Amino acid sequence: MYQVLYCLTDEHDWRLVALGGAVCLLASSAAISLFHRARATRGSGRLVWLTLDAVVAGCGIWATHFIAMLAYGPGAVGAYNVPVTLLSLIFAIAVTFVGLSVAVSTMRPSLVALGGAIVGGGVAAMHYTGMMALEIPARVSWATGTVAASILLGLVFGAFALHVAGRRESLSGALGATVLLTIAIVSHHFTAMGAVQLTPDPALAISGLSIPPTSLSVFTASAAAAIIVIALVAALLDRRAKGELGRQQIVLDSALENMSQGLCMFDADGKIILFNERYAAMLRRTDIALTGRLLVDVLREEQAKGEWQGNADEFFARLVADAREGRTTTEIVNRSGRSIRVVNQPMQGGGWVATFEDITEWLEAQAKISHMARHDALTSLPNRVLFHEELEQGLRRTKSGDQLAVLCLDLDHFKDINDSLGHPIGDALLKEVGRRLKATVGENDTVARLGGDEFAVVQIGRSEETAARSLAGRLVEVISAPYEIDDHQIVIGVSIGISLSPQDGSNPDELLKNADLALYRAKADGRGTYRFFETGMDARAQARRLLEMDLRAALQRDEFQVYYQPIRDVASGRVVAFEALLRWHHPQRGLIAPISFIPLAEETGLIVQLGEFVLRSACTDAATWPDDVDVAVNLSPVQFKSPHLITSVTEALTASGLDARRLELEITESVLLQNGEATLTTLHELRAMGVRISLDDFGTGYSSLSYLRSFPFDKIKIDRSFVSELATREDSMAIIRAVTGLGRSLGIITTAEGVENDVQLELLRREGCTQAQGYLFSKPRPASDVAMMLDRPRLRASA
Known part of the structure; x- marks a missing residue:
């Protein structure tokens, strides 16, 4: 220890020692920053940052060594062998690359510390190779214990430096790691210099492949400093860019988590890359590990719990095949009583993005709109559109020999009641008429309100005309029975016109027209009755129109x-x-x-x-x-x-x-x-x-x-x-x-x-x-x- 202190205090120029320490601190700061960039990057980008980090750290170690060697005054003039000097630089960069690679590729603290120790080993390899490049008219010998101590200091502080850097990316962590890495380099160098013992020997000559220490030190220090500054600037710019990307990521994450839709991204192999909480909640997968897992494994796990039905492998294979062939697919699945629309959109480069939208209320609204478009708002009976469709279906369903009857009904003197008692009473009367009609017809028959006080019935599956006659008679009787509405007793009649298929027509329009002609005859004959269509009615109707x-x-x-x-x-x-x-x-x-x-x-x-x-x-x-x-x-x-x-x-x-x-x-x-x-x-x-x-x-x-x-x-x-x-x-x-x-x-x-x-x-x-x-x-x-x-x-x- 005394020898180390003596070497540092009496054999070194403190001005150059300070310069070497500054270069070392700058290099350590750049190395730690680049280390963080490499850890935050994946793929080929990580290799680029690792290489740059190794070059910066190696050059920093190398420059620190030769600046410190310029500050060393052993009492004899020496020089440095160029090939060996370059070899020491290669050792510094190569061993540092290995150590950084180990530390970057893992999240385990012990392995990260091992990578730091390897970096410390690189400091030792560079130092002792560089000392071998020193040519001086003296014999060099080493104190073995001090050499071991110098190597140990480099290993320990190097391990601590990357351990601290690997725990978290923060300003305090970066500063601590920088200081520890600087101590690893400086403590190793000056301890190793304390182990040097020189025995003058004038017979030893300096080779022709040598350059003076001053020239080499100034050159290497300047070049290393430039590399370090450039790397540090690149790291700072990258940090700023990463910070902006981080802020954008926060915004995107916020948008992702506040989407009304669920979203899940898969790679080309069907592995889950990204998803939001809405997706997990919508598909009730909040208690399942999802990130990095194959979708087929998740489906199998749900299938085992009885929460998913179907063949998981076939379903997964179809999704992957669709994505690879660039097909966008849409399907509706039911989950816990909810209807979810799933859209699978292929991505460039493989994989796909699946969006999940709960359309339960939308489907209900569509069904309601469809019902309103095809049903009467007042009575909830089918309207003219649906009646026409039912009539078409009835004509298709009727078998040979079966008969279909169309009955058109019109309430007698309804307008008088509407005008005298008011529209609310008239509406209530129409609803009650609709209820009576529905209760009177057969279960396979269709009752519709065509508009105003006009109703219609399709009677299917009867083989005799008497069935239509019987139904018409019952309807006249039922509709003509008194009504009690809001303390008003109302008596109203009904006129009915009947057409039969196939004799009176084979399409809906013709049957409705002929039933309407028969209805007109029923009204002309005194109302409160029914009439079947007769051939002459059409001629009379034509005459009436003329x-x-x-x-x-x-x-x-x-x-x-x-x-x-x-x-x-x-x-x-x-x-x-x-x-x-x-x-x-x-x-x-x-x-x-x-x-x-x-x-x-x-x-x-x-x-x-x-x-x-x-x-x-x-x-x-x-x-x-x-x-x-x-x-x-x-x-x-x-x-x-x-x-x-x-x-x-x-x-x-x-x-x-x-x-x-x-x-x-x-x-x-x-x-x-x-x-x-x-x-x-x-x-x-x-x-x-x-x-x-x-x-x-x-x-x-x-x-x-x-x-x-x-x-x-x-x-x-x-x-x-x-x-x-x-x-x-x-x-x-x-x-x-x-x-x-x-x-x-x-x-x-x-x-x-x-x-x-x-x-x-x-x-x-x-x-x-x-x-x-x-x-x-x-x-x-x-x-x-x-x-x-x-x-x-x-x-x-x-x-």
Whole structure:
């Protein structure tokens, strides 16, 4: 120890010793930094960093040695053999490379320390080889114990240096490892220099392959310092880049862990490289080691627990094959009651990325949307789209000899209920109708709501027409039964049209069309019944459509004309009024009877325009008649529901100048059935204007004396059906006697329609009927014939 201290204090230049220590510290710092870079890198990049680290560390050791040798003053002039000097550099780099490789390739602390010890051995190998390069006129001998101590110091401090560096990459760890590596190099060198013993020998000469120590030391120190500085700068730049990458990695990791999807990355062999927690939680694999494991092993482990079904090897082989062939695959798997969509996307260079998305709610939403698109929102019955599909499937399923029936249903007078009681009641009624229909049909039959109050049924698998007839009869009975909805008792009927396959059609559209034609016939025949399709119905429907087209065109071509039929006072025989009646002069068909087009006009809504035309024409014509002759105009139930009725009457009276008291509006009892309060309000408004109101066809509909009490009618018109049988049926006579008596008691005029002979007129006069009209007096005639009808002589009394 004394020899070492003596050598260090008395045989060295401290200025150069300080320079060598600085170079050593710089080299150690660069070496530790490069060591960390090598540990953080994989593949060929690690080899690059290891080589650079070995070069920097070896050059640093070599430069430190020769700077320190320049500071050594043994008292004789010497030189260095160039080949041996270069060999010492090669030893320094090679042995250091081996030690760093051992330390970098493992995470075990003992092996990392072993790598550091090898680096310390490299320091010794470089030092003693470098000493062999020294040529001096003296014999060199060594103190064996001191040599051993120097080697041991290099091994121990080298092992500690890399052990500290390998524990964690931090500033304190890097500083500690740098200091320990510097101590390993410096302590070895100066201890080894203390072991040197020189015996002068002038006979020893310096070879020609030598250079002076000063030149070599300055050159090597400068070159080594440059290499070290470059390496240190590279390490610092790499550290900064790695730091930026680390920050980006943190951001990417955060994004990965906050994905709504699960993600797992596999290499070309199917080994799990990367996954996020969402993946592990979604597939319930949080308790399984995943990183670095083959997917097939994970599947086998789950299969053993009963958590995965299927052949793991076949499934895994298919995934690997798809990835290698560049195929993207998508599948839906069920896991713990959840539906998960898996997309496997191949990666360049092999392997694939699998994304896992929980689509349970999405599938439920899609199913709901699909259900809404194919079902009625109110009743949840199939809608027209699904009904059409079911009908197509039914036609395909029907076997030879089987029969398929299509029933189209329409509720009778549903609009009246909807208007009078409100849409909520109407909706509740439709839902109850749908429930009754579904409960009545067979389990293989389909019930659908086509829209509004239209329903349809497909009856499958019956071989006889009687099955469809039986079902239609049950439906009429069930739907017509009273309903209790929100304290309202509602009675409603249903009309049904039926078409049969194959005789009435072999495709859905044809069957629906023919069933609809049969439905139209059921309505025309009085509603509340059913009708089967017949061949002639299509022709009648075509004729009806043509008539509707002609009817619309007739309004534009002014083909309508108002005719008038006189109403006479029974007692005096004087004409007291004319009833305005509409006639249609068709250019090809001639005069078309009202019974042929008035119902169609009411159904299509054209009756409103026709009614306004009659009202305007009648007021204009009546304004030219004597003041004691009135005009009567019929109001259709459809026309009466128009919100513009009061305005139309007012405008007609104003435009014509006719006194309102001379206008008589005739309504039927069906008008009183629709929205009673609103109807009475409209009637009172008309009466307030001075217009008189007549109740037409009394006794043929839903007659009730409450009508006469709720509104004071000016006139009651007795229907022609009672008048025609007046002389032959006692009950007709009794009805007329009752109505005329009622009129006298209430002060209401009574008018008998359809009087065709003197016998009928005499009986009406005897019973006290006030007025009469009919063919006995005149047929309806154009306005130009009114003067002639007024000038006819008074009727003479019958014998």
